[in-house]
Amino acid sequence: MKTSLRPDEIKKTVLRLLGEIAPEADLAVVKPDISFRDQLDIDSLDFLNFVVALHKQFQIDVPESDYPELITMDGCVRYLQRKLAQ
Helix, strand or coil: CCCCCCHHHHHHHHHHHHHHHCCCCCHHHCCCCCCHHHHHCCCHHHHHHHHHHHHHHHCCCCCHHHHHHHCCHHHHHHHHHHHHHC
């Protein structure tokens, strides 16, 4: 599924996936530059599940060395735009 998505489309999908991982989280107030862990109280297993969900949704490989790029909304959007454009 190598395609180009607009940042708002990526953000919407990331929020949906986070909502599946952390259903009790208030996704309406997610700040773009603060880590999901700090905002949503997700642990490392939740984060791993989030990465797996991104892999399945976008059909991209996410090496462990790239995980730090996915800890904020801004980082996720930049990373996914770059990966989807490849």
